[in-house]
Amino acid sequence: MRLLLVEDDAMIGESLSEALTIENYAVDWVLDGRSAELALAHDVYDLLLLDLGLPKKQGLQVLSEYRLRGGMLPVLIITARDAMTDKVSGLDAGADDYLVKPFDLDELFARVRALLRRHTGRAQPVITFGQVMLDPASREVFLRGQLLSLSAREFALLLALLDPPGRVLSRAELEEKLYSWDHEIGSNAVEVYIHHLRKKLGTEFIRNVRGVGYKVAVA
Numbered sequence: 290m291r292l293l294l295v296e297d298d299a300m301i302g303e304s305l306s307e308a309l310t311i312e313n314y315a316v317d318w319v320l321d322g323r324s325a326e327l328a329l330a331h332d333v334y335d336l337l338l339l340d341l342g343l344p345k346k347q348g349l350q351v352l353s354e355y356r357l358r359g360g361m362l363p364v365l366i367i368t369a370r371d372a373m374t375d376k377v378s379g380l381d382a383g384a385d386d387y388l389v390k391p392f393d394l395d396e397l398f399a400r401v402r403a404l405l406r407r408h409t410g411r412a413q414p415v416i417t418f419g420q421v422m423l424d425p426a427s428r429e430v431f432l433r434g435q436l437l438s439l440s441a442r443e444f445a446l447l448l449a450l451l452d453p454p455g456r457v458l459s460r461a462e463l464e465e466k467l468y469s470w471d472h473e474i475g476s477n478a479v480e481v482y483i484h485h486l487r488k489k490l491g492t493e494f495i496r497n498v499r500g501v502g503y504k505v506a507v508a
């Protein structure tokens with residue numbers, strides 16, 4: 290899952306992007322409202338974390354214009370302002386949730402998971418597909434009840450294919466979900482992870498869709 294973080298406070302931005310990266314998200318971090326708009330125009334994100342008080346363009350304005358253009362991403366406002374009006378105008382401008390700084394990282398992670406879940410129309414916190422069960426919160430994957438050992442990238446790739454299951458994702462789409470701007474992508478990285486996942490989950494679990502990409506399937 291790839292997140293866009295918009296935060297002009299360097300210390301907060303750095304610690305958030307570090308913490309989210311450790312949680313296995315690909316994070317792109319920008320420091321002002323205009324850069325946020327440029328990044329959003331590329332449309333590769335799964336969620337937007339948006340500070341409200343921003344240089345160049347205020348967060349609220351970025352958000353309402355993004356929604357006016359038809360932008361669908363789940364948006365979580367992170368704001369230092371505790372004023373009730375900010376929360377209300379944020380939600381009314383199209384945010385899905387908000388957190389007031391300083392906040393607990395575990396709460397941030399849980400809210401992010403909840404928003405991603407709702408966005409894909411899933412109420413259950415755990416994803417089950419065929420014999421495979423994936424828990425986004427604990428980052429555990431089970432095959433027929435047996436815990437599997439997956440690398441961070443393997444997990445991220447499997448989560449992309451499973452949320453929601455059965456959707457076809459191209460190699461480029463999978464790369465975008467796996468890597469932020471500051472990561473070099475090896476030319477066959479996705480194929481290598483798919484290969485590893487097939488070894489662990491069974492070759493038939495991830496299907497090639499000729500000329501299009503990959504999807505999960507049950508036999």
Ligand code: CA
Nearest residue numbers: 297340342343
């Ligand atoms: Ca700010």
